[in-house]
Amino acid sequence: MNDRYGAKTFITEIIVLIAALLFCLPLYFVVSISLKPGDEIFESALVFTDNPQWENFPVVWNAGVANAFVSSVVITVGSVVLLVILGALCSYVLARRPGRLSNGLYIMFVLGVIIPFQLSIVSIYTVFQSVGLAGNCLGMIILWVGVMMPMAILLYTGFVRQLPRDYEEAARIDGAGTLRIFARVVFPLLRPVTGSVAIITGLFIWNDFYASLIFVGGSEAQTLPVAIYSFVGQYLSQWNLVFAAILVAILPLIIFFILAQKQMIRGFAGGMKG
Amino acid sequence: MAQIALNNVSKVYKGGTTAVDNLNLEIEDGAFIVLVGPSGCGKTTVLRMVAGLEDITSGTIRIGDRVVNNIDPGDRDIAMVFQNYALYPHMTVFDNIAFPLQCKKVPKAEIRERVNRAATLLGLSEYLPRKPRTLSGGQRQRVAMGRALVREARAFLMDEPLSNLDAKLRVQMRSEISALQKNLGVTTIYVTHDQVEAMTMGTKIAVMRLGVLQQYGTPQEVYSTPANIFVASFIGSPSMNFMKAHVLRDGDRHRLAIGDRSLDIPEEAIRKRPGLTAYVNSDIVFGIRPEHLEIGAPTDRSSLEARVTQVEMLGAEQLVHVAADFKPITVDEVLGAVESNQAVSEQRESGRTGGRADLVVCADSDLAVSPSDTVKLSARPGCMHFFAPDGGKSIID
Numbered sequence: 033m034n035d036r037y038g039a040k041t042f043i044t045e046i047i048v049l050i051a052a053l054l055f056c057l058p059l060y061f062v063v064s065i066s067l068k069p070g071d072e073i074f075e076s077a078l079v080f081t082d083n084p085q086w087e088n089f090p091v092v093w094n095a096g097v098a099n100a101f102v103s104s105v106v107i108t109v110g111s112v113v114l115l116v117i118l119g120a121l122c123s124y125v126l127a128r129r130p131g132r133l134s135n136g137l138y139i140m141f142v143l144g145v146i147i148p149f150q151l152s153i154v155s156i157y158t159v160f161q162s163v164g165l166a167g168n169c170l171g172m173i174i175l176w177v178g179v180m181m182p183m184a185i186l187l188y189t190g191f192v193r194q195l196p197r198d199y200e201e202a203a204r205i206d207g208a209g210t211l212r213i214f215a216r217v218v219f220p221l222l223r224p225v226t227g228s229v230a231i232i233t234g235l236f237i238w239n240d241f242y243a244s245l246i247f248v249g250g251s252e253a254q255t256l257p258v259a260i261y262s263f264v265g266q267y268l269s270q271w272n273l274v275f276a277a278i279l280v281a282i283l284p285l286i287i288f289f290i291l292a293q294k295q296m297i298r299g300f301a302g303g304m305k306g
Numbered sequence: 307m308a309q310i311a312l313n314n315v316s317k318v319y320k321g322g323t324t325a326v327d328n329l330n331l332e333i334e335d336g337a338f339i340v341l342v343g344p345s346g347c348g349k350t351t352v353l354r355m356v357a358g359l360e361d362i363t364s365g366t367i368r369i370g371d372r373v374v375n376n377i378d379p380g381d382r383d384i385a386m387v388f389q390n391y392a393l394y395p396h397m398t399v400f401d402n403i404a405f406p407l408q409c410k411k412v413p414k415a416e417i418r419e420r421v422n423r424a425a426t427l428l429g430l431s432e433y434l435p436r437k438p439r440t441l442s443g444g445q446r447q448r449v450a451m452g453r454a455l456v457r458e459a460r461a462f463l464m465d466e467p468l469s470n471l472d473a474k475l476r477v478q479m480r481s482e483i484s485a486l487q488k489n490l491g492v493t494t495i496y497v498t499h500d501q502v503e504a505m506t507m508g509t510k511i512a513v514m515r516l517g518v519l520q521q522y523g524t525p526q527e528v529y530s531t532p533a534n535i536f537v538a539s540f541i542g543s544p545s546m547n548f549m550k551a552h553v554l555r556d557g558d559r560h561r562l563a564i565g566d567r568s569l570d571i572p573e574e575a576i577r578k579r580p581g582l583t584a585y586v587n588s589d590i591v592f593g594i595r596p597e598h599l600e601i602g603a604p605t606d607r608s609s610l611e612a613r614v615t616q617v618e619m620l621g622a623e624q625l626v627h628v629a630a631d632f633k634p635i636t637v638d639e640v641l642g643a644v645e646s647n648q649a650v651s652e653q654r655e656s657g658r659t660g661g662r663a664d665l666v667v668c669a670d671s672d673l674a675v676s677p678s679d680t681v682k683l684s685a686r687p688g689c690m691h692f693f694a695p696d697g698g699k700s701i702i703d
Contacts, residue, residue, distance in 0.1 A: 196390070198388050198392035201386075201388070201392070202386070202392035202394075203394075205379045205382075205385065206453070207380035207381070208405075209380075212409065216405075217394055221395070
């Protein structure tokens, strides 16, 4: 019985621990530098400061990060909510109504995952500008719902196809209509994959710099990555403030991941417990 | 409560597979009928067509006075219990049972009252706030029953509801479902592949094979006067023994020549099955159930001789496997169906041992027999079955 925890397990644990520490190192740098006074940054980059500057955070918060934070939250939450509702509804139909039309549409969505959206960014921007969707949150939400929908459909459709039909058939016999079956029976069963869709699309949207710079850069609706970028130019010599802004930007993601990690793993595993 | 009638109902899937072929079935109001047959015989398809979950290729289905062919499942006023119960895993037991009533927009107070009444009836009251995954198999089965009976539907459809339970619980639930159905008097169609369930629960049994109804009658009728060799082999456990036999006439008496031995056919049997006289000097298939074979022949003239190969003691009785020196015959051979269902093939597999037929005798547990003994077998008069060698139809008229 003593063999269960031997030298081999101990060495494996040490290796895994070192790997985990390596992955945490960038986060350590962000936290460490964000709290340093300006003159300490280049003197001892790896050492945690004895004199943490908590006021760095209110400084960056009031210097435009607050606005960008609100825009990022509105755009990310708005997009993810729409992606979840529309993606789940659409996938339910694609998975449960087999036929040429469904298969064709599904292939189109899969192609959407493969083809980079950057290819069509110029034409999208032209259309958005002409209809007043450039430079505001609504435009970004519409853009992201379109761009990320193929990923949502791919994940949802695969999951719905695995769901036993008995639940829906039981609900049909119980007298529920299609919409009620979806809302009361199917959608709650999609919870694990909904977690995956929310995390994957949410992370992508929250972190995106490229599309945000083009569509909302310099506007009232600019998002955190764009705001931090503009910050770099303004405070070129004050890396502690830049890192404080970065920490503000990644903190919600870390909290979200901690709260939703179980769902995420279950969603990726593709299983479902009754 | 309602009468259910299926008239010339067929189901042909895309690709041409016929799942149900021209089925006619009249189910009286309040009856408990059991659809039984081996896997793939079309029994679940019939149930799903009645439920409205499967379209009908041709024919009509009536529930009460209404033809329901084109009516949605939810509007047919039927309740169904699924094989895996199909309890909504994210809802509590209360919500699972209440769901059909919520769909009908029944007032909340009434829902609570009806759910509580059903829960009390099924002994589920203390489990109402719990999720299905925290319940045992038997409790889940009861919740599924609760969801069906809270609706006060006109008919219950049950698709192998006991197949996921262990043997002991199955026996218990079997009698609970029967008692519940008797109390409520709701017309019920119950699907199973287990012939013991069929015999013990149904007021009538419909035996199906390859999408075709083989026989529809009371359990006793199906057991004692099977319509054909398939029904004879499927109903009864252990399965009926079959032998190739030649009908002989000796003055007024009729005899069956089986191998180099013979058995008297009692006059009573000839009276019951006058059609047998047409087979004099012809081959037939003789069938006898293990419980109707007796060890220790009454006369030397009318008995079969066989050697004991194996004895299985069951406590109250024993199954004596014997080998006799005459040509074996299988149900598949008689039906001429190579594609005949697997279950029956497996059941009869033991009967195919070269030029030797293996029979099973159900004997009293106190009878002293052991392997290698030679025994004489006689058939209980009045319990003999005769089938046409071509197609296996029961010889009656």
